[in-house]
Amino acid sequence: MTRSVTILGATGSVGEQTLDLIKREPEAWQVEALTANCSAPELAQMAKDCGAKLAVVGDESCLPPLREALAGTDIETAGGQAALIEAAQRPVDMTVAAIVGCAGLAPVMAAVERGGSLALANKEALVSAGEILMSAAAKHGATLLPTDSEHNAIFQCLAGNDIDEVRSITLTASGGPLRTWSTEQLAEATPAEAVAHPNWSMGAKISVDSATMFNKGLELIEAYYLFPVGLDKIRIVVHPQSVIHSMVEYRDGSTLAQLGPSDMRVPIASCLAYPARMETPMAPLDLAAIGTLSFEAPDEERFPATRLARQAAAAGGAMPATLNAANEVAVEAFLDGQIGFSRISAIVEEIMASCDHAAPLTSLEDVLALDAEMRARTRALVEI
Numbered sequence: 001m002t003r004s005v006t007i008l009g010a011t012g013s014v015g016e017q018t019l020d021l022i023k024r025e026p027e028a029w030q031v032e033a034l035t036a037n038c039s040a041p042e043l044a045q046m047a048k049d050c051g052a053k054l055a056v057v058g059d060e061s062c063l064p065p066l067r068e069a070l071a072g073t074d075i076e077t078a079g080g081q082a083a084l085i086e087a088a089q090r091p092v093d094m095t096v097a098a099i100v101g102c103a104g105l106a107p108v109m110a111a112v113e114r115g116g117s118l119a120l121a122n123k124e125a126l127v128s129a130g131e132i133l134m135s136a137a138a139k140h141g142a143t144l145l146p147t148d149s150e151h152n153a154i155f156q157c158l159a160g161n162d163i164d165e166v167r168s169i170t171l172t173a174s175g176g177p178l179r180t181w182s183t184e185q186l187a188e189a190t191p192a193e194a195v196a197h198p199n200w201s202m203g204a205k206i207s208v209d210s211a212t213m214f215n216k217g218l219e220l221i222e223a224y225y226l227f228p229v230g231l232d233k234i235r236i237v238v239h240p241q242s243v244i245h246s247m248v249e250y251r252d253g254s255t256l257a258q259l260g261p262s263d264m265r266v267p268i269a270s271c272l273a274y275p276a277r278m279e280t281p282m283a284p285l286d287l288a289a290i291g292t293l294s295f296e297a298p299d300e301e302r303f304p305a306t307r308l309a310r311q312a313a314a315a316g317g318a319m320p321a322t323l324n325a326a327n328e329v330a331v332e333a334f335l336d337g338q339i340g341f342s343r344i345s346a347i348v349e350e351i352m353a354s355c356d357h358a359a360p361l362t363s364l365e366d367v368l369a370l371d372a373e374m375r376a377r378t379r380a381l382v383e384i
């Protein structure tokens with residue numbers, strides 16, 4: 001049976017890996033829509049390769065090159081924020097949410113409000129609007145399938161079990177490329193060094209997040225919303241080999257873990273085929289060749305991000321969205337060479353301390369307004 005799929009953020013790392021899987025089973029999938037921000041030639045090529053019906057760029061100024069690249073085909077084109085939302089609203093069997101950043105929130109919300117199944121990689125959307133997204137998913141009967149490898153692992157370890165029986169959830173963290181660096185070395189880390197992840201191949205933003213440990217911080221908040229066991233039951237352990245993707249411990253002392261290669265196609269496939277399974281091209285896991293799996297406690301002195309994320313989740317309200325907005329702007333500034341590596345967490349902490357929003361965020365508009373305000377505040381701090 002053919003299933004229809006839309007990929008939001010198709011030109012990114014997760015988007016490309018999703019398309020790689022889909023192209024291996026062309027008879028099983030009909031691609032409805034593919035979106036990008038401004039990578040028009042790449043998007044056009046992908047749309048042609050997989051026979052998509054619609055290609056959308058979020059940045060309207062990139063629509064003319066998209067139209068030009070798709071001239072003479074019957075693939076529809078569109079541009080701008082409203083077009084992204086319209087693409088997310090089209091009825092499909094599966095939406096893959098792989099836009100990076102809070103920019104993906106409105107399209108994710110549009111897909112959730114339509115109901116149906118959503119493979120959610122776009123963690124910043126969930127961090128910024130956790131309660132709103134989760135209650136919208138419940139209200140509209142949407143199935144949220146966690147695509148982040150850790151959350152996908154937890155989702156698999158929870159299957160068939162009662163969440164009330166969970167004693168703890170442990171998120172594993174590779175520790176990133178700078179795991180063993182001293183505080184002094186971290187202050188001098190360059191963008192090239194920060195994005196050189198030892199295990200995973202990912203987009204630039206999440207690669208920097210992995211180096212600062214904000215990725216694990218965002219994941220802690222993501223897990224808090226996805227798996228309602230309580231913040232005190234969610235732990236983090238550094239596991240440099242990235243073989244165990246996360247674990248769930250039950251009250252009888254049994255711990256279930258999900259293992260696999262460090263390749264996003266495994267969790268993506270688990271979402272695409274859910275609740276069944278599909279083939280992936282990865283070699284079988286060879287534990288004898290890997291030899292050693294090691295674990296260590298996170299060092300929150302050198303990497304304060306997980307401490308800040310725990311504070312943000314505990315505070316709730318506007319704080320998780322504030323942390324996310326400040327981090328997005330600080331990462332961009334670091335990648336542009338405007339600030340040093342260690343300034344990222346310092347800036348996030350400063351913006352969180354300045355967050356004076358006592359009122360809870362109750363709508364998408366509230367979150368987007370707060371996100372814009374905190375971005376402006378962070379930009380002002382970066383430019384000092």
Ligand code: NDP
Nearest residue numbers: 009011012013014037038039058099100103121122202203
């Ligand atoms: P990339 O940077 O590789 O790709 C991001 C995608 O989003 C691109 O298609 C990009 O389009 C699009 N995009 C960027 N900004 C906007 C915008 N303002 N409006 C609309 N579209 C936009 O990111 P990744 O694939 O690495 O990550 C995507 C999400 O998945 C992130 O939330 C990340 O945290 C999460 N994730 C990623 C993993 C990975 O292995 N990469 C693992 C787990 C989670 P364009 O090409 O035009 O810029």
